[in-house]
Amino acid sequence: MNERRTLKINEKGHLEIGGCDSVELAARFGTPLYVFDEKYIRDMMAVYRDAIKAFYGGKGLVLYASKAFSCLAVYRIAAQEGIGVDVVSGGELYTALKAGFPADKIFMHGNNKLPQELEFAVSAGVGTIVVDAYDEADMIDELCAAAGRSQDVLVRINPGVEAHTHAFVQTARTDSKFGFSVSDGTAENITKYILAKPHLRLKGYHCHIGSQIFEKQSFVLAAGKAMDFIAAVKADTGFEAQTLNIGGGFGIWYTDEDAKLGAGDYAGYLEALAGEVKAKAAELGLSLPFLVIEPGRSVVGEAGVTLYTAGAVKDIPGVKKYVAVDGGMFDNPRYALYQSKYTVLLANRANEKCTERVTIAGKCCESGDIIAVDCALPAARRGDIVAVLSTGAYNYSMASNYNRNFIPPAVLVKDGSAEYIIKPQTYEDLVRNDVLPDRLK
Numbered sequence: 243m244n245e246r247r248t249l250k251i252n253e254k255g256h257l258e259i260g261g262c263d264s265v266e267l268a269a270r271f272g273t274p275l276y277v278f279d280e281k282y283i284r285d286m287m288a289v290y291r292d293a294i295k296a297f298y299g300g301k302g303l304v305l306y307a308s309k310a311f312s313c314l315a316v317y318r319i320a321a322q323e324g325i326g327v328d329v330v331s332g333g334e335l336y337t338a339l340k341a342g343f344p345a346d347k348i349f350m351h352g353n354n355k356l357p358q359e360l361e362f363a364v365s366a367g368v369g370t371i372v373v374d375a376y377d378e379a380d381m382i383d384e385l386c387a388a389a390g391r392s393q394d395v396l397v398r399i400n401p402g403v404e405a406h407t408h409a410f411v412q413t414a415r416t417d418s419k420f421g422f423s424v425s426d427g428t429a430e431n432i433t434k435y436i437l438a439k440p441h442l443r444l445k446g447y448h449c450h451i452g453s454q455i456f457e458k459q460s461f462v463l464a465a466g467k468a469m470d471f472i473a474a475v476k477a478d479t480g481f482e483a484q485t486l487n488i489g490g491g492f493g494i495w496y497t498d499e500d501a502k503l504g505a506g507d508y509a510g511y512l513e514a515l516a517g518e519v520k521a522k523a524a525e526l527g528l529s530l531p532f533l534v535i536e537p538g539r540s541v542v543g544e545a546g547v548t549l550y551t552a553g554a555v556k557d558i559p560g561v562k563k564y565v566a567v568d569g570g571m572f573d574n575p576r577y578a579l580y581q582s583k584y585t586v587l588l589a590n591r592a593n594e595k596c597t598e599r600v601t602i603a604g605k606c607c608e609s610g611d612i613i614a615v616d617c618a619l620p621a622a623r624r625g626d627i628v629a630v631l632s633t634g635a636y637n638y639s640m641a642s643n644y645n646r647n648f649i650p651p652a653v654l655v656k657d658g659s660a661e662y663i664i665k666p667q668t669y670e671d672l673v674r675n676d677v678l679p680d681r682l683k
């Protein structure tokens with residue numbers, strides 16, 4: 243836990259977040275419950291925003307990558323913090339606009355944006371669309387022709403750097419559904435194609451090298467390669483990119499296997515990136531591009547805690563002990579998908595000594611429905627409040643109604659107050675779109 247996070251253990255031995263006793267939150271709002279720490283989210287947005295000012299003279303923009311957690315409240319907070327957002331679907335775009343988010347500060351991504359999503363983006367006046375296919379450029383150009391306007395666009399490129407949590411590799415050829423490779427000429431080809439489109443204003447390039455990355459050097463390397471590419475395109479075509487969007491991917495703490503980064507560390511990524519871009523610009527005789535970053539996980543991930551109630555406890559002698567909770571892969575599919583690790587504690591007995599290692603299972607009819615494995619806990623009993631930390635990113639946004647379970651509600655906590663930002667679902671919600679055709683009646 244670090245200085246921006248309001249998580250602590252209070253005098254009752256309960257987990258506290260945002261000044262709220264999590265056991266009281268569980269009693270008041272029920273479980274499972276997503277809890278979001280407003281201070282943490284605002285502080286992280288400010289860290290990146292201020293780092294662009296401090297290390298790059300403010301010539302840039304932070305976009306919150308809203309795929310990490312999308313709801314009205316988070317877009318409203320981003321708007322209040324003066325940053326932009328990235329959206330990847332009509333649904334995220336709709337939510338942002340509904341929250342009153344300024345369209346000109348929205349970047350639209352996606353490797354296969356649907357025609358109707360492009361139409362929505364163009365008619366809403368989305369600031370920048372990141373092009374990832376030839377015929378997408380055609381579609382945007384045609385939409386703009388019909389609307390009598392033009393559109394700022396970036397091209398998604400693959401600079402040949404693939405980053406993983408603690409390592410990165412340089413690749414000559416990229417096998418990815420995203421982007422155009424700089425190494426095989428395809429990125430330059432689409433550049434020329436877009437430059438010839440009358441209604442598209444090509445502003446520059448975007449790349450995103452991965453997620454949950456700690457290695458600073460991987461961002462630096464990607465930025466350097468992107469700058470080399472900008473210089474090569476300028477030499478060949480005369481076009482000099484004005485914008486460089488380096489994507490997101492900054493890592494967060496899930497367990498003590500991960501670094502616990504403070505505000506200064508996150509600002510440090512920007513410092514390193516800005517330093518490389520400036521050095522490359524000087525070396526290559528380029529003007530400083532407008533620098534964009536798109537953090538998602540690191541803005542909301544550590545801001546979130548999920549509260550569950552423990553139910554069945556099953557001890558399989560010589561094998562393992564399962565503690566089942568009232569949630570599961572429908573509110574957090576990340577163990578099922580990626581074998582992700584989490585830190586778990588008993589929120590109502592947070593001071594007690596951990597005496598065993600258990601697996602936290604969900605309630606779905608599926609043996610892979612696990613939330614976390616190998617969790618050190620005091621002996622859990624039915625009724626304990628189980629808290630899973632760092633669940634703010636890619637949990638709610640990847641939740642489902644599998645087994646017709648409810649996607650849990652979410653509350654935003656700050657200075658001892660808690661309010662819904664996502665209401666609980668009802669059984670009626672689950673059948674809302676179901677239809678019985680006449681022949682089944």
Ligand code: LLP
Pocket residue numbers: 307309310328351450452453454489490491492536537538539540576635636
């Ligand atoms: N920009 C682009 C173009 C992206 O594709 C992503 C994430 C981001 C920004 C934000 O990256 P972040 O700062 O959140 O790492 N569901 C996975 C994560 C998928 C990330 C996809 N792209 C998970 O739960 O780990």
